[in-house]
Amino acid sequence: MYLARIYVTLKSTVNDPQGLTVLSSLHRLGFENAGDVRVGKYLLVNVDETDRAKAERSVTEMCQKLLANPVIEEFRFDLEEVPAPTATA
C-alpha cells in the first residue's frame, strides 16, 4: 500500500487570481515581506498496490485524467510505502 502526496500547481505562465487575493490580504494584515503567492492543491491518495512502479503509473494516470487540468496545471507527487489498514478500518 502506498500513500501518494500529490502537488498540483498552476503553470507559471498562468495567472493566479486566488494567489493575488491572498497576497493582498497578507499585505493588509501587515505582512509587508510577503511576495509572490501561488495557490495549488495538495492531495493525499492511498493506493492499494504492492508494486511501486504500478502505484506510480496509477497515480500519474489519476492526475492526467482527473486531479490536474493539463491545460493550465502541472503536477508532481511522491510515494511513501505505508502499512495496509487493519481489517476494522
Added chain:
Amino acid sequence: MYLARIYVTLKSTVNDPQGLTVLSSLHRLGFENAGDVRVGKYLLVNVDETDRAKAERSVTEMCQKLLANPVIEEFRFDLEEVPAPTATA
C-alpha cells in the same frame, strides 16, 4: 529571500467531503486501487527576509492568521532560500 512551501490539510478527525467526491470519481474512472483521499491546499509564498528564523516566524503567523483555519485545519511548511528577483521582475 525565502520560498515557503505551505501544506494545509484538514485535521484527521474532520470529514472531507471533497476527498470523498474525488474518491468516488476515481472509482468511476476505473481506479479500483484508490483508497482514502484527502484534499488540502498547497501554497507557495515568497518571503522577503534574509534571516531564516524571521521568515519562519512570519510564515507561521501567516498560516495562523489567514492561510489555515486552526479549528479544522493543520499546516506545515518548509523554507527554501532563493535568489531575490531581479529589478525588472
